[in-house]
Amino acid sequence: MPTTHTVDVAVIGAGTAGLAAYRAAIATKKRAVVIESGPYGTTCARVGCMPSKLLLAAAEAAQHARHAGPLGVHATVHVDGREVMDRVKRERDRFVGFVLEGVDAIPAADKLRGHARFVSPGVLAVGDARIQAGAVVIATGSSPVVPPIFDGLGDRRVVNDDVFAWDTLPASVAVFGAGVIGLELGQALARLGVRVHVFGRNGGVGGLKDPEVRHAALAAFRRELVLDPDARVKSVALVEGEVEVRFGEDSVESFAYALVAAGRSPNVADLGLENAGVRLDEQGVPVYDAMTLQCGDSPIFLAGDANDDLPLLHEAADDGKIAGENAARYPKVVPGKRRSRLAIVFTEPQLAAIGTPFRDLPADVVTGEVDFEGQGRSRVMLQNRGLLHVYADRKTGRFLGAELVGPRAEHLAHLLAWAHQQALTLEAMLAMPFYHPVVEEGLRTALRDAQAKLDRE
Numbered sequence: 001m002p003t004t005h006t007v008d009v010a011v012i013g014a015g016t017a018g019l020a021a022y023r024a025a026i027a028t029k030k031r032a033v034v035i036e037s038g039p040y041g042t043t044c045a046r047v048g049c050m051p052s053k054l055l056l057a058a059a060e061a062a063q064h065a066r067h068a069g070p071l072g073v074h075a076t077v078h079v080d081g082r083e084v085m086d087r088v089k090r091e092r093d094r095f096v097g098f099v100l101e102g103v104d105a106i107p108a109a110d111k112l113r114g115h116a117r118f119v120s121p122g123v124l125a126v127g128d129a130r131i132q133a134g135a136v137v138i139a140t141g142s143s144p145v146v147p148p149i150f151d152g153l154g155d156r157r158v159v160n161d162d163v164f165a166w167d168t169l170p171a172s173v174a175v176f177g178a179g180v181i182g183l184e185l186g187q188a189l190a191r192l193g194v195r196v197h198v199f200g201r202n203g204g205v206g207g208l209k210d211p212e213v214r215h216a217a218l219a220a221f222r223r224e225l226v227l228d229p230d231a232r233v234k235s236v237a238l239v240e241g242e243v244e245v246r247f248g249e250d251s252v253e254s255f256a257y258a259l260v261a262a263g264r265s266p267n268v269a270d271l272g273l274e275n276a277g278v279r280l281d282e283q284g285v286p287v288y289d290a291m292t293l294q295c296g297d298s299p300i301f302l303a304g305d306a307n308d309d310l311p312l313l314h315e316a317a318d319d320g321k322i323a324g325e326n327a328a329r330y331p332k333v334v335p336g337k338r339r340s341r342l343a344i345v346f347t348e349p350q351l352a353a354i355g356t357p358f359r360d361l362p363a364d365v366v367t368g369e370v371d372f373e374g375q376g377r378s379r380v381m382l383q384n385r386g387l388l389h390v391y392a393d394r395k396t397g398r399f400l401g402a403e404l405v406g407p408r409a410e411h412l413a414h415l416l417a418w419a420h421q422q423a424l425t426l427e428a429m430l431a432m433p434f435y436h437p438v439v440e441e442g443l444r445t446a447l448r449d450a451q452a453k454l455d456r457e
């Protein structure tokens, strides 16, 4: 007879969303368990946000030292791949350590190890054990999509997880995918002296949707990176221990590794969802409400990357809290508080998207712009590449959103997201202080441009 645990809330996945859900559920004094089949530590800390930013930090140092000549500063750069990877892993382990301390603090009775599957609505199987749960939070994260064209490459085919396990840097890498992960890792490796070719698809660059901003981003990256956003890859094969890529008319290039960064998909395939009593969309992901995270009117909630919405760390944490609270109070679910959309890519120049997605902007939108080419502080720093578009409602002057490629975009993006969440108008934003000389003056130029267009109407 399998052991049966009866709980109020069962959380599947001890990543960022799952841990937040578990904590939110126990904060309401309900009995909850968190089930994990893989290593503890979260995707963000182990193989995501943190190690990628660590690799980018080394790359940025190399790049700036190498290109300080026009400032009159001349340096000879030597990149030691072992030292680079050693720091990436050491610091990564430090961040993972903090997560593990949090997991250690969870009572043993609340932690189950193993793969969870629905055997019926409200009943999960984990190995030999059965969990009878009043409500379930699915927080199983996402995994890299690896299309069949990459079959047959053996250990020459890698994904982000593998890169952060390298002891040193390889000589060459073909990066497949010009999305967020492909661009961040591709640029980092190239700047660290690895021969890199980024093969994109369908013209996409880092998730940007505004064609002019995307064009500006492409131009900026192409100054230093071999990047084809619409590569026609014909075949990828293992030839004499190397990855041979055939592309374009008749080009052939060989690489030590193929890094597949072709998108991620929610980990929902092996959950036994057919037994869960929930409706699935065409991708097999449960249909859910973005505000309550509830799947239909069932006691099942979907949080983090598993819901295939905004695969971002802060969204996973917010999702987890909302899902955990609603699971604990089921059936009295309430909409959670959502923040303005904010997405950042940590390349150089950085990319960001804020507020209303470009494709959802109303037809009568006003666009203000600044080209960073002539922006004072950006020129001072020799980082004057990029374009910012701000969008505002023509009738009310309300700031609706922005897309940008440019220096210090992570900081500009925060200012813009905060303004968006406060529902500020251009006028109110322009009434805020701007110091001199700062990159934010570029933002002011874009806001003034949009305001002038409104005033002319």
Ligand SMILES: Cc1cc2nc3c(=O)[nH]c(=O)nc-3n(C[C@H](O)[C@H](O)[C@H](O)COP(=O)(O)OP(=O)(O)OC[C@H]3O[C@@H](n4cnc5c(N)ncnc54)[C@H](O)[C@@H]3O)c2cc1C
Binding pocket: 012, 013, 014, 015, 016, 017, 018, 035, 036, 037, 038, 039, 042, 043, 044, 047, 048, 049, 050, 052, 114, 115, 116, 117, 139, 140, 141, 142, 160, 181, 267, 270, 271, 303, 304, 305, 306, 310, 311, 312, 313, 314, 316, 346
């Ligand atoms: C290379 C990279 C860079 C990134 N950089 C950033 C960044 O800079 N900023 C940002 O905001 N976001 C970034 N992200 C995205 C961010 O890491 C994710 O959005 C976030 O980690 C998702 O958290 P999660 O809790 O949904 O999933 P996870 O942390 O992946 O947790 C899911 C857990 O569920 C477990 N699991 C799965 N199935 C089962 C099952 N059936 N039973 C039991 N356990 C199961 C898994 O083992 C896993 O531990 C990056 C991602 C990657 C890959």
